[in-house]
Amino acid sequence: MDLRQLEFFSAVAGELSFTRAADRLTIAQSAVSAGVRSLEGELGVELFDRSRRQIRLTGAGDLLLPKVREALDAVNEVRDAAQETAHAITGSIVIGLMTSVTLVDVPGLLGLFRTGHPGVGVRLRAARRGSAGLVDDLATGELDLAFLALSGPVPASLIARPITSSPMVLVVPDGHRLATARTVGLADLAAEEFIDLPPGYASRQIVDDAFTMAGLDRRVMIEVSDIGTAAEYVTNGLGVALLPEFAAREVREVRRIPVDTVPDFTVYLAASRTRRVSAAVRAFVDLALPGGNSAP
Known part of the structure; x- marks a missing residue:
């Protein structure tokens, strides 16, 4: 052997x-x-x-x-x-990513990392089941690190450091009854049909948890697996969406309205609490979290 x-x-x-x-x-x-x-x-x-x-x-x-x-x-x-x-680091790192989440300049980080540590191989893996899948893959050792979002407290199985965040906004088509509102509450949305991501994705969990806390139900009529395309369905009059503001920033013919009592979409750099952290992983974390220690 x-x-x-x-x-x-x-x-x-x-x-x-x-x-x-x-x-x-x-x-x-x-x-x-x-x-x-x-x-x-x-x-x-x-x-x-x-x-x-x-x-x-x-x-x-x-x-x-x-x-x-x-x-x-x-x-x-x-x-x-x-x-x-x-004084040289080699090895490899497998990093999990959320698709179409552009809040972190991952290509820029990887370019800097390769310049500083050319002997380390980095492999990226897109989330197959949203952030919930990334959490599972960290726990099983499939991933060394992951950029992910969470709803609620950090799971006990992880060490996670917040990197950046984006407010959740209501996305409605031009001409919608709420298009001119300065802000909305969840109770204002009881009659709406929603476009959202499937369960397991962090933005979906944030919204589901907010409605549950408010004692309200909602109707999700269309589920899309790419957060970057959700607002396009709104443009075509297929429903409304509660999304991180960055996901609808470039979409035309929609309005983005602040929403009361919905937490921000926050991106974390996370690792398993129980797995040993290699020198290559520590070096990447030190680059991604300047001024921090060698753990997420």
Whole structure:
């Protein structure tokens, strides 16, 4: 059993795909498949159920995965200690992102990070189930860091630092009965049909929680998975939306109206509370959170 076999297994378990794991590791798929097969042969168990269209972990694979990730973390700790003496950082980071959330200049950060730490590989992964999915992927070790939004307190499983925020606004088409209002309350919206993101996305949770706290119901008629397109549905008269102001800033033929009692949409940089933080992750956090310490 060698380290590469464990890395291959962890990558395939994270992606549930040999092809995506090979892309993530920047090696041939055949090498990943052979490495996992070799590991299975040495252990005498199958780690993946390959009988379905999408592979999945077997019971043995589920049992082994956290132990493999602990072992890889321990190896990375040794590597970091060696690198400290050479004043160079290598390794890799996997960072989760919310699609179409432009409040943080992630490309700019990555450009600066690469200039300062050319030996670190950075891989980005778009949220598949909104911020709730990013929280889960941090907990399982699929991600090292994530830019995410939260409704309510930070989960106990995370360390998170706020970076920036955007107020939530009501987005209505020109000519709507509320288009000239200076501000609105949630009770003013009881009769409206809403466009929103699916459950699990932070902006949806912020609004759902606000309506629940107010003891009000609302009707979500259209769900879209990209916050950047939601306001376009408003433009076409398909409903109203409660969105972070940045998501509707460039959309024409709509009005953006402040809303009482709805918290801001806040972006955090988050990491798992229980996983070891590598030197590469600390370096990225120090860049993203100037003046802070080496943890989100």
